[in-house]
Amino acid sequence: MDGKTQLGSFLRARRSQLRPEDVGVPTYGERRRVPGLRREELAMLAGVSASYYTRLEQGQSLSASPEVLDAIARALRLDESGRRHLHDLGRVDRQRTRGRRPAPERVTEAMRQLLDALGDVPAIVLGRRSDALAWNHLGHALFAGHLDLGAPDLPAHRPNMARLLFLDSHVRDLYADWPARARAVVANLRLVAAQHPEDAALHALLGELCAKSAEFASMWAEHRVKPCTVATYEMRHPLVGPLTVILQTLSSVPGPNVVVATTEAGSPSRAALALLAQATSEATTRPGLSPGAAHKRPRAGKD
Structure with a gap:
């Protein structure tokens, strides 16, 4: 899908999600055949002609100026992330790197030292496609303990956390409110896809998820960013x-991000993490027990 097609899809999706009453457009009680705003109503709010806006949605216009994109963003009530995303999609005529394979994503020595220093805080290094490039022991135990501890060290077989979230029942079951976590991941992937239109592997992943998961396809079509x-x-x-965690992304621009899971001091969740650290430490030091085996053992029943 090229930039102009993505721009049109984004505009149509976000226009359909905006109700006339949200922006003060009178409807005079009429029955409307389309959800959200009409094209001419959105064009009026943005201060552009209806014909020009229609060409943008249909991919017939080569590009839009930054000023026009800002006006459309305001009309659509986009937040800052949405505004930047709109600008990324609108730069279809600007020179971009094409046909060049993106450089492999690597974990720096500083990042590995950070993972070690975090110790009892679960941490995972994620690439832009959500590939797990590295994790510490507790990050592995919390997010994907059923997989091999050394999986991120094999570039051709690295776990992809977005794929696991939608297609792996173990990871899916980790989240009590799975739809909230899933929508957050999809909204982030939307941003990344617009920022890296040349990344064939990323777009192959998105195509795979749309084909294999109806839920991903539905969330992707919402164009949330x-x-x-x-x-x-x-x-x-x-x-x-059960435990409650705060997932925080420590951004590294350019480069992979470190995601950490923190818990409230003195809380049952902090105690649960300490118990998990103890259990996985025992599992990795016990002779003959492979990494991840502890996650396959049945939980003890209540007294």
Whole structure:
């Protein structure tokens, strides 16, 4: 899908999500055949002609100026992430790198030292496609303990956390409110896809997820955009039970991001993480027990 097609799809999706009453457009009680605003109504709010706006939606216009894109963003009530995303999609006529394979994503020595220093804080290094490039022991135990500890060290077989979230039942079951976590991941992937239109592997991943998961395809069609920064999730871990974590993304521009999971001091969630650290430490030091095996053991019943 090229930039102009993506721009049109984004504009149509966000226009359909904006109700006339949200922006003060009178309807005079008429029955409307289309959801959201009409093209001419959005054009009026943005201060552009209806014919020009229609050409943008239909991919017939080569490009839009930054000023016009800002006006459309205001009319659509986009936040800052949405505005930047609109500008990324609108730069279809600007020179971009084409046909060049993106440089492999690498974990720097500084990042590895950070993972080690975090110790009892679960942490994982994610590439732009959500590939797990590295994790510390507790990050592995919390997010994907059923996989091999050394999986991120194999570039051709690295776990992809977005793929796991939608297609792996273990990871899916980790989140009590799975739809909230899933929508956050999809909204972030929307941003990344517009920023890296030349990344064939990324777009292949998106195509795979749309084909294999109806839920991903539905969320992708919503065109929601938001970076993953800070969010609170209730998790249901198969070893230690429920715990509430704050997932924070420590951005590294350019480069991979470090995602950490923190818990409130003195809380049951902090105690659950300590128990998980103890359980996985025992599992990795026990002779004959492979990494991840502890996650396959049945949980003890209540007394």
